[in-house]
Amino acid sequence: MTSPSLTPRRALLALAAFLSLVGAAFASKEKPVIGLSLDTLKEERWQHDRDIFVAEAKRLGAADVVVLSANSDDTAQVRDVESLISKGVDVLVIVPHNGSALSRAVKDANDAKIPVIAYDRLILNANIDYYLTFDNVKVGEEQAKYATAHLPAGRKARVVRIYGAPTDNNAKLFKQGQDNILDPLVKAGKIEVVHEDWATNWNPDAAKKIMNAAITKAGTNLDIVVASNDGTAGGAIQALSEEKLAGKVLVTGQDAELAACQRIMRGTQAMTIYKPLKNLATLAAKVAVDVAKGTKPTTTATLDNGAKQVPSIYEQVIAVDKDNMMATVVADGFQKAADLK
Numbered sequence: 001m002t003s004p005s006l007t008p009r010r011a012l013l014a015l016a017a018f019l020s021l022v023g024a025a026f027a028s029k030e031k032p033v034i035g036l037s038l039d040t041l042k043e044e045r046w047q048h049d050r051d052i053f054v055a056e057a058k059r060l061g062a063a064d065v066v067v068l069s070a071n072s073d074d075t076a077q078v079r080d081v082e083s084l085i086s087k088g089v090d091v092l093v094i095v096p097h098n099g100s101a102l103s104r105a106v107k108d109a110n111d112a113k114i115p116v117i118a119y120d121r122l123i124l125n126a127n128i129d130y131y132l133t134f135d136n137v138k139v140g141e142e143q144a145k146y147a148t149a150h151l152p153a154g155r156k157a158r159v160v161r162i163y164g165a166p167t168d169n170n171a172k173l174f175k176q177g178q179d180n181i182l183d184p185l186v187k188a189g190k191i192e193v194v195h196e197d198w199a200t201n202w203n204p205d206a207a208k209k210i211m212n213a214a215i216t217k218a219g220t221n222l223d224i225v226v227a228s229n230d231g232t233a234g235g236a237i238q239a240l241s242e243e244k245l246a247g248k249v250l251v252t253g254q255d256a257e258l259a260a261c262q263r264i265m266r267g268t269q270a271m272t273i274y275k276p277l278k279n280l281a282t283l284a285a286k287v288a289v290d291v292a293k294g295t296k297p298t299t300t301a302t303l304d305n306g307a308k309q310v311p312s313i314y315e316q317v318i319a320v321d322k323d324n325m326m327a328t329v330v331a332d333g334f335q336k337a338a339d340l341k
């Protein structure tokens, strides 16, 4: 006999509910299964995050980490999370592509009693259990502080601003940090923002187009490009080099990607923000394993995500240029000196 009301979605949810009972039994065991849902593996950093997280979770006793990446697609990421729920994972760790698009999937995790940890990027308006990240406002402040410590003498600096993906809550926090430093200088008449835009999906090609548009609109007489990460910095620098301006305009970044560190040593990018991923990924693995085993992790902050005050932990970031590259990124083993020659 078939029930006409048993839609595929209901069947999936019923299965998820059943498996969550099994999952609850797992949770008291010493060997939890962790689901890791990533937005993307496009930027180099997420590959490091994944590798460190998986290794550390296994070292701490996780039986398995099931990793899925959604390729910057909201529908795919909702499907990934639903599939991890139906696999009966004991805890979910999610880097959302879109901070606002996952609340339904998180609700299904809540119904299945699977704890949810937001990693690096916040999930908005959803009942998540923890948020582990870097100090994202500080990232933006450090980018803008570096840029404005190098203003041209005797004239107003001409600045282009390239923001990240409008779907990423972090991109807004980076902008907010930049605003904290840049707005007073705009008001004081020390700098002028000649062009600004958001790079869809943090795409370097989108950043290149923004830079091309900036040059078309404002000309080649530019001083600073506040690019929000290394990928967008790379796109901007490509557009600048086509105009023989690479190295003449100060460009910021974030992530300490290999290509960006090489550009810094060569002089086409001025700085990056080093985020010690080891600290965040190691912490997240510990929190995930603890939560799965029913141990309450210690948090140091709370953040309002629109639905609740989410217990959070922030890791610190470091501004890096040519002068402190060896003492930070290289000394930490994040990049190798030989690769930067």
Ligand code: BGC
Residues within 6 Å of the ligand: 043, 045, 120, 121, 164, 168, 170, 171, 202, 229, 230, 254, 255
């Ligand atoms: C991360 C950055 C990263 C960007 C693009 C942001 O949410 O915090 O480290 O460069 O996403 O993936």
